[in-house]
Amino acid sequence: MKFEIQGADSNSKARAGKVTTDHGDILTPIFMPVGTAGSVKAVHQRELENDIKAQIILGNTYHLYLRPGLDIIESAGGLHAFNGWRKPILTDSGGYQVYSLADSRKIKEEGVTFQSHIDGSKHVFTPENVMDIQRTIGADIIMAFDECTPYPCDYQYAKDSMHMTHRWLERCCHRFDATEGKYGYNQTLFPIVQGSVYKDLRKEAAETVASFGREGNAIGGLSVGEPAEMMYEMTELVCDILPVDKPRYLMGVGTPANLLECIALGIDMFDCVMPTRNARNGMLFTSEGIINIKNKKWEGDHGPIDPELGGYVDTFYSRAYLRHLIMSKEILGAQIASIHNLTFYLWLMNSAREEIQKGTFFDWKSGMVEKVNRRL
Structure with a gap:
């Protein structure tokens, strides 16, 4: 895997790569x-590629390991062949599922x-078999096995957990480097920075992760209930330490x-x-703000969902029709809403990239944050 920076914003740390x-x-x-x-729930692969313009999707190690199981995936030739998605795939190691299964696991x-x-x-x-499992699933980017601490989290627990995550990372790297992919293409391993919301732990974790010199790095353990400003503070601290010439992945974020x-x-x-979970419940993200399509105010609105996006969903279907489908619990409603929200998220990323390359990201971002937070 290679990473190339193709533009940077002079008024922030944003970059296009x-x-x-x-x-x-x-x-x-x-x-x-x-x-x-x-x-991706309620979305065909052709819609992901052609309308949403997705460039990479995620699979989850825990869920795929349990069902359909590794034998089925391997006999198909890996997850790309099994699900028909020919572009890159990233797999989560299952660490977050371990965190969420607190009542039925022992660490x-x-x-x-x-x-x-x-x-x-x-x-x-274990760190070793999670590497083997992800090798078999066949993702392009695989994640190190870690423990995701909850929020709030006792300092000593966060510190002990972080050090164990670093020991696990060393084992992950040994196993990954001693094995080969199964399907004829390269895979890469991203370590994960933990440390809860403690500055000294995040600093130590970021320095430790950077020292492994992998091709990309991730930040985990955020967006688990802490205030947004605290998430931003931890993210900035870590980004200032992780190498500039490697991609940085913030896991599980966000609005x-x-x-x-x-x-x-x-x-x-x-x-x-x-974007997909909220879509199924009738919450739409748009270029002008947030719509709860269940509200009666949209009942007779025959305009497009979001004309700014320009995809077939946003120009062909009206707000009134989508409201009717959602209120009727028609499966098509969840599908249209999911395609719309994902299209918006990818449109937002592409717009941010264009603004970074033009050198106008910071001012554009300030106005756009205000818009996307509005309730319509």
Whole structure:
């Protein structure tokens, strides 16, 4: 994997770049739609590629390992062949799922024992077998196995957890470097910076992660309930330490305003379930603000969802029709809303990239943050 910086904003730390993988280029800043089980909910691959203009999607190690299982994915020739997505894929290591399964897992130095949410069966994730699992899934970018601490989190727990995550990272790197991909293309490993919301821990974690010299780096353990300003503070601190010439991925973030503010701090890559999850509940993100399509005010609005976006969903379907579908619980409503929200997120990233390259990002960002936070 290669990373090239193609532009920078003089009034912030925002940059435009290009990540090159064996499955294609990724122009940054970029938002990555989440396909937890190998599928972005309610969206076809052709819509992801042609209308949404997604350049990379996510799969989740925990969910894919449990279902359909590694044998099925490997017999297909990897996740790309299994789900028909030919562009880059990133897989989360399962660390966040371990965090969210607090009632059914045990964390030890060796790894994590957990119960399947499907049938209650017991499984073990270690830094080594998580590398092997992600090799078999076949993602272009795979994540190191870590522990994601909750918020709020006791300082000593956060410190002990961070040090264990660093020991796990060393084991991940040894296993990754001692193995090869299975499907004839290159894979790369991103470490993850933890440390909760403690400045000294985040600094130590960022320095440790940077010392491994991998091809990209991630920031985890944020957007787990802490105030937005605290998230920005931790992100800025870490970005100032992580190498400039490597892509920086902020995991699980976030709202459109979060993305814009974190681009200004030096983040290149994002993912979040928010655009699709909120879409299924009738919340639409637009270039002029947030729409709750269930509100009666949209009942007779026959205008396009967001004319600024220009895709077939946003020009062909009206707000009134989408409201009717959502209120009727028609599956098509969830599909249209999901395509719209993802189209908006990718439009926002592309717009930010253009503004960075023009040198006008900072002023544009200030106005756009105000717009995307409005309730219409």
